[in-house]
Amino acid sequence: MWRNRSRTAITTSAVFFAILLAVVTSSFQVGVFDNLIKNVVGFYNGYVQVHKMGFWDEQILDNVFENKNSVQNKILSNENIESIAPRLESFALVATDSLTKGCLVVGIAPARENEITKLKSKIISGSYLKDDDPDILISEGLADRMRVKLYDTIVLLGQGYHGAMATGKYRIKGMLKFGSPELNKQSLYLNLPEAQSMFGAQNKLTSYVLNLKSTKTMDETVVSLRNLLDDDYEVMTWEEMMPDVSQHIKTDNASMYIIFFLLYILVCFGIFGTLLMMMVERKYELGMLVAIGMKKIKLSTLLILESLFTVITGCLAGILVSLPVVYYLKWHPIRFTGDFAKTYQEFGFEPIFPASTDSSIFIQQGLIVLILGLVLSLYPVLKVFRLNPIESLKK
Known part of the structure; x- marks a missing residue:
């Protein structure tokens, strides 16, 4: 009886460690993938953008379109579109008393922009824009380069719509910090009205940034929008x-599948080894x-x-033990340092390795290991049917 309990404990332990490894590894894979996608969306671009046809190849103010409620209503008629953020984007020269530098100027609707890119969460000092604010938000690196502080005033100089002169004088209301060095x-x-006034592009936009309810049907949504809108617009993911x-x-996702393949091989050998020893x-x-007559x-x-x-x-047992481990790694992710962290930051990603607590991970990995265990349990069945009692009783 002690031997039977020992064998059962060994087999259970093998499955326990197998499911623990599978769940934690899968949580890392999903967590990292979700984090990368979230960073891409929160980075700047959103999931989908609508421009005037040809804007993405030649991003100048002459390639703008008129902000029409009818176009927005068409876009929102798609069930997968959650929200729209209008933008007017261009480049200008930012100047102080003694310094100048080129910069990206983005006119936004503050509340709607925050719904998609969570811009408000990137504020490190000062406060976020309100809809009627004549002030600006400036990135930390640009502020350091221009040697300006909160509530200082800067001047913007540039070329507006159809070659018009674009100038403006603005107070810094808040400072932002992005993961992307660029x-x-x-x-x-x-604010969007301020940007339109400065560039002489009243009621003009360079893009609609779209937020989706479900990213799984992103491609279908884009195809639907392309059919819905005129040929004057381009819809891009x-x-x-x-x-x-x-x-x-x-590439990261493919490498994780290779790791999973090796992991499942180790799982199979671990379970099969215990079954082989048991037999x-x-x-x-x-x-x-x-x-003695047992069939x-x-x-x-x-x-x-x-x-x-x-x-x-x-x-x-593996799922129960992995739960606190995965939850801990979700709220306290592994953080990269050195050159690897710089590589992530260059793509605009936070250099962390988080886990995911999606319930489907635990169910999926539990079922996979369960199926592997049951398939491998056919080995003892095969050995029983080929068993010769006389040879088995010989020591």
């Missing part, structure tokens, strides 16, 4: 606008049972039920 050293935000970032995410140790016992079909059923019990016990 955005952090050149970004400046102001973040993958089309940022192909280098998309390729980086796909070798129980050879005499099984031979005795068959010799092999009943003995096989007994072994399958035993394997089923140990595998389910191991899966449940």
Whole structure:
């Protein structure tokens, strides 16, 4: 009896460690993938953007379109569109008494922009814009370069719509910090009406940034919008606008599948090794049972039920133990440093390795390991049907 308990404990432990590894690894994969996508959306671009046809290839103020309620209503008629943020984007020269630098100027509707890119959460000092504010938000790197502080005044000089002179004098209301070094050293935000007035582009926009209810149907949503809108507009996903970032995410995802493949091989060998050892140790016992008249079909059923019990016990125990581990790694993710962190920051991602607590991960990995355990439990069944009682009883 002690031997039976020992064998069961060994098999259960193998499944337990298998499911623990599978759940934690899968949580990391989903967590990292979700984090990358979230950073892309919160980074700047959103999931989908609508421009005037040709704007993305030649991003100048002459390629703007009129802000029409009818167009917005068409876009919002798609069930997967959650919100729209209008923008007017251009470049200008920011100047103080003694310094000048080129910067990205973005006119936004503050509340609607925050719904999509969570711009308000990037405020490190000062306060966020209100709809009637004549002030600006400036990125931390640009402020350092221009040697300006909160509530200082800067001047913007540039070329407006159809070659008009664009000038403006604004007070700094808040400072932003982005994960992307490029955005952090050149970004400046102001209210959309202020930007339209400065650039002489009244009621003109360069883009609609769209937020989706479900990203799983993003491609179908884009196709629907392209059919819905006129040929004067182009609809682009973040993958089309940022192909280098998309390729980086796909490469990371593919590498995780390779890790999973190796992990499942280790899981199979771990479970099979314990089953193999169990059959070798129980050879005499099984031979005795068959010799005294127990049918092999009943003995096989007994072994399958035993394997089923140990595998389910191991899966449940592994999931229960992995829950606090995964939750801890979600709220306290592994943070990269050094060159690896710089690489992530160059893509605009926060250099962390988080986990995900999505319930489907635990269910999916539990089912996979359960199926692997049950498939491997066919080995004892096969050995029973090929068992020779006389040879088994020989020591």
